[in-house]
Amino acid sequence: MTDTLLELKGLEVTFTTRRGTLKAVDDLSLTVKRGEILGIVGESGAGKSMTGAAIIGLIDPPGRVSNGEIWFEQQRVDKNPESMRGRQVSMVFQDPLTSLNPLRTVGDQLVETILAHMDVTKAEALQRARDGLTEVGIDPDRINAYPHAFSGGMRQRVVIALALATEPQLVIADEPTTALDVSVQAQVLDLLKKLCRERGTSVILITHDMGVIAQTSDRIAVMYAGRLAEIGETREVLTNPQHPYTQGLMASTPSVDAKSFGQELFQIPGAMPKLDALPSGCAFNPRCSQAHARCQADRPPILADRAACWLMENAS
Amino acid sequence: MSFVVARDLSRTFNLSDPWIVRKLTMRPKRLLKAVDAVNFEIERGTTYALVGESGSGKSTIANMVVGLLAPSAGSITIDGQNLGDASMSRQEQQRLRRRIQMVFQSPYASLNPRWRVGDILSEPMRAFKLIDGATAQRKRVAQLLEQVGLSDSDASKFPHEFSGGQRQRISIARALASQPEVIICDEPTSALDVSVQAQVLNLLKSLQKEFGLTYLFITHDLAVVSTMANKIGVLNQGVLVEEQDTEDLFTTPREDYTKMLLSSAPKIDFDS
Numbered sequence: 001m002t003d004t005l006l007e008l009k010g011l012e013v014t015f016t017t018r019r020g021t022l023k024a025v026d027d028l029s030l031t032v033k034r035g036e037i038l039g040i041v042g043e044s045g046a047g048k049s050m051t052g053a054a055i056i057g058l059i060d061p062p063g064r065v066s067n068g069e070i071w072f073e074q075q076r077v078d079k080n081p082e083s084m085r086g087r088q089v090s091m092v093f094q095d096p097l098t099s100l101n102p103l104r105t106v107g108d109q110l111v112e113t114i115l116a117h118m119d120v121t122k123a124e125a126l127q128r129a130r131d132g133l134t135e136v137g138i139d140p141d142r143i144n145a146y147p148h149a150f151s152g153g154m155r156q157r158v159v160i161a162l163a164l165a166t167e168p169q170l171v172i173a174d175e176p177t178t179a180l181d182v183s184v185q186a187q188v189l190d191l192l193k194k195l196c197r198e199r200g201t202s203v204i205l206i207t208h209d210m211g212v213i214a215q216t217s218d219r220i221a222v223m224y225a226g227r228l229a230e231i232g233e234t235r236e237v238l239t240n241p242q243h244p245y246t247q248g249l250m251a252s253t254p255s256v257d258a259k260s261f262g263q264e265l266f267q268i269p270g271a272m273p274k275l276d277a278l279p280s281g282c283a284f285n286p287r288c289s290q291a292h293a294r295c296q297a298d299r300p301p302i303l304a305d306r307a308a309c310w311l312m313e314n315a316s
Numbered sequence: 317m318s319f320v321v322a323r324d325l326s327r328t329f330n331l332s333d334p335w336i337v338r339k340l341t342m343r344p345k346r347l348l349k350a351v352d353a354v355n356f357e358i359e360r361g362t363t364y365a366l367v368g369e370s371g372s373g374k375s376t377i378a379n380m381v382v383g384l385l386a387p388s389a390g391s392i393t394i395d396g397q398n399l400g401d402a403s404m405s406r407q408e409q410q411r412l413r414r415r416i417q418m419v420f421q422s423p424y425a426s427l428n429p430r431w432r433v434g435d436i437l438s439e440p441m442r443a444f445k446l447i448d449g450a451t452a453q454r455k456r457v458a459q460l461l462e463q464v465g466l467s468d469s470d471a472s473k474f475p476h477e478f479s480g481g482q483r484q485r486i487s488i489a490r491a492l493a494s495q496p497e498v499i500i501c502d503e504p505t506s507a508l509d510v511s512v513q514a515q516v517l518n519l520l521k522s523l524q525k526e527f528g529l530t531y532l533f534i535t536h537d538l539a540v541v542s543t544m545a546n547k548i549g550v551l552n553q554g555v556l557v558e559e560q561d562t563e564d565l566f567t568t569p570r571e572d573y574t575k576m577l578l579s580s581a582p583k584i585d586f587d588s
Contacts, residue, residue, distance in 0.1 A: 043509045043510075043511055043512070044479070044480065044509050151370075152370070181369045181370050181536045182369075182536055182537050182538070182577065182580055182581055182582075183369055183576060183577060183580040184369070185580070185582075186579075186580035186582070187580075208509045208510055209510060209582065210510065210582075211539070211581070211582025211583060212582050214582065214583065215582050215583070248511065249510060249511060252510055252511045252513070252514035253510050253514075253539075254513075254514075254517075254537075254539040254540050254542055254543055255539055255542065255583065256538050256539045256542055256566060256578055256581045256583065264518050264521060264543070265514040265517055265518055265543055266514065267511070267514040267515045267518055268511045268514075271479060271481065271482075271512070
């Protein structure tokens, strides 16, 4: 048994459209270790949700995994994601309002999930469902309540209980707290982190919020226009970002302990390029303040040292 | 006297069952006090932020200030004129309303998907009879688009052709179209990415400088208002629990509730 739980090798997700083939994820390679929390950050359209969906095999046509390999537990799974979906890898979606069935009680939904993936009797499944609710801080006597009877934060707790009910080895959390208040967000993140640490479950946390990542994850992968821009230990990446895009993201995040109230926030000029109009060379070069001729001509190598950026080469 | 004044502002919602059900079940009326005797003042050209969790009544206050909801008790005064003054004629009321505009939370839901951007932006001009003639309106639309960082060729496009950040710019342009003095921003960036959020916040700030706008900023995220607001009021369950200048609130919060909100904001800080 090795340390690596999940490995992506040159993953590519493409969409065939009338305007040609678009690469939503482009040559992405990364690993997730056992018990590790990996954060994936980026703006809308960076391909972070597509990466999560590709791992669990939930990309709908016309999109497809067109290239690359996904290895889970030393097994290649990109051809048959059903083998591990739900049982070994589960998912927490962004909006707890739409990821629960409003017509069935939360207990029903928990029991259904457990029975579908585990070899247990109905009574055992019910007991597990009650235990699951207790673990996420919900009174197990509310097992027969419907989703509408819970608040947003409570509903997201139910979704976390659902995700952990089958004792998976990897949980993919796609923007789990974006729909929640700041104070509830902190509770939900703490809960997710605590439960996964206790069980040694790995987590891929997908978000656009640097603050959420900083509080939760061990390592960070920064994505831009479908490509990996920077990857490294959380502390390293956040205190000493190498890629100009990461630096820009950090500077534009408002903070409660800002030394300069009333100052303008730093803003990255321009917007994320559309996938059918990617600039040549480095995808970030039109918005980069430090871009030079080479950035427009050649694509930076996948991770020179830590950041995929030509500046890294000049520095060394 | 301050430009915007809210005095003992309250709003109660009636959640009771229908009358006949109440009589049969012998249950009393159920009332929800969403906003309870809130007082605040906003100086001209400054930003006042109302911060609180879901259900704290902040959006109810926003709706009352902009005139979408009538207060149950208390009053709102803008530039000395009482918003709920029954003796005002319809015309006077409309003239007052023109000076207060709103930017809504979701730029996906607040723009009519079947209207072109040019129509969306010229509707306030027609409604308030500010600018007559199609050519003059088109000119003003182009000017508005430029002010929010879009180009005049965008006027013929539909909202779905824009990204979230660009749509929020269109919402801001629509609010500016009637040349308002007060703009109420109800969570204007909570549906946006951080980098886009920074762009929209900076835009709002530069517009404030240019036109001397007064903002009432509604949010649940204290970090967002740290750069925007001059004064912050913290709401909890319809009651204004604390009000301080921005810097003082962040450095010396008085109430436990404010401290809780501050501590739950995500921090990128490894020293502690």
